[in-house]
Structures are given as C-alpha cells and as structure tokens.
Amino acid sequence: MNNIPSVLVLPYPAQGHVNSFLNLSRKLAEHGFKVIFVNSEFNHRRVMASWEESKDSLMGSNIEFVSISDGLGPEENRSDSAKLMSSIGKAMPAQLEKLIEDVICVNGNYSRIICIVADVHMGWALEIACKLGIKRASLFTFAAAMFAILCSVPRLIDDGIIDSNGTPIQKRTFQLYPDMPIMHTDQIWWSNIGDLESQKVVFQHNKGFLQILNSTEWWLCNSTYELEPRPLSFLPKLIPIGPFMECSHGTRTLGQLWEEDLSCLGWLDQQPPCSVIYVAFGSFTLFNSHQFKKLALGLELSNRPFLWVVRSDVNSSTKIEYPDEFKGNLGKIVGWAPQKQVLSHPAIACFISHCGWNSTIEGLCNGVPFLCWPYFCDQFFNKHYICDEWKVGLGFDLDEEGIVSSEEIKKKVDQLLDDENIRTRSVKLKEMLMSNIAEGTRTSENFKKFVKWLKE
Missing domain, CATH: 3.40.50.2000 (Glycogen Phosphorylase B;)
Known part of the structure; x- marks a missing residue:
C-alpha cells in the first residue's frame, strides 16, 4: 500500500x-x-x-x-x-x-x-x-428525512410522540420542523422492523x-x-x-449478494417500448404464500409482459408455490436482476417496488413511475415521498384481509400507465436528478x- x-x-x-x-x-x-x-x-x-x-x-x-x-x-x-x-x-x-x-x-x-x-x-x-x-x-x-427523525429523538420523546424505547405512544401525525412533510407515527423507521422487542433493540442501537x-x-x-x-x-x-449511480463492470453490477441473471436483458430487448412491468422487492421482503399467489395472479391478470425478481431464499424460507392457474406466459422470472440496466431499458413501463431508498433513487434517475409496496423500515416514508410529495407513483390498497388482491394489482397498473401526468413528472424528475451529476x-x-x- x-x-x-x-x-x-x-x-x-x-x-x-x-x-x-x-x-x-x-x-x-x-x-x-x-x-x-x-x-x-x-x-x-x-x-x-x-x-x-x-x-x-x-x-x-x-x-x-x-x-x-x-x-x-x-x-x-x-x-x-x-x-x-x-x-x-x-x-x-x-x-x-x-x-x-x-x-x-x-x-x-x-x-x-x-x-x-x-x-x-x-x-x-x-x-x-x-x-x-x-x-x-x-x-x-x-433519505435525509429519516435522519431528521433520528436526530429529533429527544424532542419526539419530550413531545409525547414516542416513549423512551422509541415506540410510538399512539397512532398520530406529527411535524418535525415547520414546512417539513407531515409524518405519521407509522413512518418512524425503526418502528417498522420486526416485533416490538426488535424495534426497541434497533432504536437503542x-x-x-x-x-x-x-x-x-x-x-x-x-x-x-x-x-x-x-x-x-x-x-x-x-x-x-x-444521486449515487450503481457501479457496474460491463453488464454486471458490482457488490451484489446474489448472482445476476443477465438473460433478462435479452428478453427485454424483445419487448415493445414502455410495455414491461418490473417487479422487484429488494433483499429483505418476504411474502406469505397467500399474498405471493395473489401477486402472481395479479401480474397475469394485468395481461402485460412482466419481469419479476423472486429471490432463491424466498422459496427456501417460506416454501411458496405459484398457483395452478398461473401460466406466466407473458413474463420472465429471475432470481436477481441487474437493476441498473433493467430500469434504464426502454421496454420498462413501471416499477412495482418495496421503495427501498436505493431502488427509489435508481427508479427516479431513470424516469420510471412507481407502484409502491413497502415492506419495513424507511420504505413507508419513501412511499409517501413517491406518491404524495413527488407524485410519480401510486400505492396499493389492502383488502379486508390485509392483502393486496389480484384485482387491485391490475387496477393500479392500468391507472398508473394511463396517467400521462405521472409519466411527465417522472421524466422531469429524472432530468433534474441527472443534472446533479x-x-x-x-x-x-x-x-x-x-x-x-x-x-x-
């Protein structure tokens, strides 16, 4: 050295x-x-x-x-x-x-x-x-807003928003500073990690x-x-x-914990422009079998080509199965995708995402509209940014069982892709972000x- x-x-x-x-x-x-x-x-x-x-x-x-x-x-x-x-x-x-x-x-x-x-x-x-x-x-x-929450812990305790273990005292909205977005206690990022005991450990840490x-x-x-x-x-x-842009060497993305399946890039080349639903939920998200089946059938119901990332550990840890009715003829399923190349591909129409901050930045930098499906931690606030602040995406609504139904998936895909204003805002935000480089x-x-x- x-x-x-x-x-x-x-x-x-x-x-x-x-x-x-x-x-x-x-x-x-x-x-x-x-x-x-x-x-x-x-x-x-x-x-x-x-x-x-x-x-x-x-x-x-x-x-x-x-x-x-x-x-x-x-x-x-x-x-x-x-x-x-x-x-x-x-x-x-x-x-x-x-x-x-x-x-x-x-x-x-x-x-x-x-x-x-x-x-x-x-x-x-x-x-x-x-x-x-x-x-x-x-x-x-x-996001910087999540750091602001961490820095505001003493005041959040004094104001009765959270207790000394970081647990929200009641479900309510609050505002960290004047002119900052109104937040909900559900968006306090450590309160969305595991059970109550886990949340306390992460908060104190x-x-x-x-x-x-x-x-x-x-x-x-x-x-x-x-x-x-x-x-x-x-x-x-x-x-x-x-904005950080992913490091790559050729078509491979450096630093990945899963091997990327590059065959999806050739498959994307065969799809019409702005036609493919890209579905990826990051490295932590897990679905139960019922929700997984509804997602599979919802993608099929949309009657559009889709590229779906299903990690190998999802199958091994939850033993999920594709429903019998699922044919998947319009889609391609991979274990991990080179997301930088996927999101920049002209065939991509929208991104069904867990709204992790890196994925959010990558989607914004490529002008891709979002369908938001947060799982834990900061992802619920990132959804707020995407849908309510920047207005470049939509969220899914849960049914009476707490499930995103197949019909809801089709409905929101159609609504998003029919909304030219969302597409226009996505492109403008991309131009603004790329100018920062x-x-x-x-x-x-x-x-x-x-x-x-x-x-x-």
Whole structure:
C-alpha cells in the first residue's frame, strides 16, 4: 500500500448499504484514494462468489475488499435486524481495531488510513477512529428525512410522540420542523422492523450513536437539495452528495449478494417500448404464500409482459408455490436482476417496488413511475415521498384481509400507465436528478469539499 492515503469504509451488512458504500468508494478511488472496503465475512464471500470474473477487475482497482466476522454462524438469520445489530456490536469492534493495526504496517510499509467512513448504523467504528486519532465521517443510506427523525429523538420523546424505547405512544401525525412533510407515527423507521422487542433493540442501537455523530466531522447522504429541500435545510450538517449511480463492470453490477441473471436483458430487448412491468422487492421482503399467489395472479391478470425478481431464499424460507392457474406466459422470472440496466431499458413501463431508498433513487434517475409496496423500515416514508410529495407513483390498497388482491394489482397498473401526468413528472424528475451529476452542481461541489478535507 506504500504511502497512498487510504480511506476505510464500513457499511452495515445489508445489500442496500453495501451498494451505497461501493458507489462512494468508486468516487473516492477516482480521486486518488486507496479504499479499504470492510464487509462482513458472510457478505464478502457472497459478493466474491456472485461474479467470479469480477475479482480481477475489483482487486485491480484502487479498492481492496477485506472482511471481519459479524459474530453469527453461517446458518443464522441475518434478516433479523435486532439479532444482527447486537451480534455486530459484540463481535466487530475488536476485529476492526486489529484490522486497522494490520493495515497500518504491512511488511514494514507504512500505510496512512486518513479517515474512516462508517455507516450511521455502525457508529461504534467512529469511536475507534476517534481513539486512534483518525478522521471520521458517516454516510446515511436512507433519505435525509429519516435522519431528521433520528436526530429529533429527544424532542419526539419530550413531545409525547414516542416513549423512551422509541415506540410510538399512539397512532398520530406529527411535524418535525415547520414546512417539513407531515409524518405519521407509522413512518418512524425503526418502528417498522420486526416485533416490538426488535424495534426497541434497533432504536437503542441507533440512539446510542447520536452523541458520537455530533462529534463527527462529516455527515454524508445519498440525496439532493432538489429532492429533499426542507429536511436538508433544517439539517445543515447533513451533506447530500447524490444521486449515487450503481457501479457496474460491463453488464454486471458490482457488490451484489446474489448472482445476476443477465438473460433478462435479452428478453427485454424483445419487448415493445414502455410495455414491461418490473417487479422487484429488494433483499429483505418476504411474502406469505397467500399474498405471493395473489401477486402472481395479479401480474397475469394485468395481461402485460412482466419481469419479476423472486429471490432463491424466498422459496427456501417460506416454501411458496405459484398457483395452478398461473401460466406466466407473458413474463420472465429471475432470481436477481441487474437493476441498473433493467430500469434504464426502454421496454420498462413501471416499477412495482418495496421503495427501498436505493431502488427509489435508481427508479427516479431513470424516469420510471412507481407502484409502491413497502415492506419495513424507511420504505413507508419513501412511499409517501413517491406518491404524495413527488407524485410519480401510486400505492396499493389492502383488502379486508390485509392483502393486496389480484384485482387491485391490475387496477393500479392500468391507472398508473394511463396517467400521462405521472409519466411527465417522472421524466422531469429524472432530468433534474441527472443534472446533479454534472460538474459545478451543489452536490458535486459538496463532494469536492469532502475530498479537499480528506487531503488536508
């Protein structure tokens, strides 16, 4: 490593977080930094296995991929956020400190780690940076409005919105700051994770990092002033450097935990322009068998071509089955898709999405209208942004059984694709976001200032 200044980055070990940090890492590498990308051992193996040919291109770049254990066994459930966060807090800090010591002296050659950029959910790493006298920065991978909620915890408790465990005291609306969107307690992101006990663990885990964050020099986020003017105006220390665009090598997307099925791109080439419903629910969403069948039949009922991502772990963990009536003749089903290439394909008409922040940004950057089906965490507020603030999508309504019916899916697909105003707003928002990537924009200047600070 010699004397190249190194930046160590540490994402929370989930697909969306890894994606955001990889995009940041590529930007840092382009500015001459060596990046030490620290994954959990479990995810590191999956990233490396998902595309064997990528190893040379990844390792040949200015990004080095290393790993430390998250403390869980290979068969343990990493979808349990509370369990994973608790294990990480016990297992990773000592390993990270040892890793830094090993990096600093490799075969007698001194390597300068000038900064640690940690996920907000991995705030303990910033304490290590402080202890070792290393610069520190944090990256928040959700919307700025969700960071505003976290920063407002003391006031939310004082105002009787949540109790000391972060649990909403009653279902109601509230407003963090004047002119900010009206929020509902259902949109407080940690209150949408697992059962009540899990929510308490996740809340206390993140609340504990607030004091550390206050002494951290840079707070970065994957957003823009145009997307979130009000939250960012009330959080001047939170610096938007988005929109992040997925890193790819050829047609493959780097950093994926599942192997991408590229056959869907050839299939898309055979479809008419603006005709395909793209259906993808990220890396966590699980459906029960009844809802899964209704989704399958709803796609068939729409009588339109569809590209549907059904992860392999969905089948193995819930033992779902396609209904007997489902023929799927108009569609293609894959285990994981190269989403960047899919969303930019001219055949895509709309995106049925879980509304994760990365997927939201990717859909917006490609001018694709949304049908919103949030699952947990911040996704319910992102749906609010999409449907009510930006007006580039529609949500599904539940029936009396709490299910999205097949008829509701067809109804909303038809309604969305018949609405030229939604399509027009989607294209305008795409143009606005893509202009932020150009030199001289506020977000590009923000990143330049961050790079300058790193080099000081």
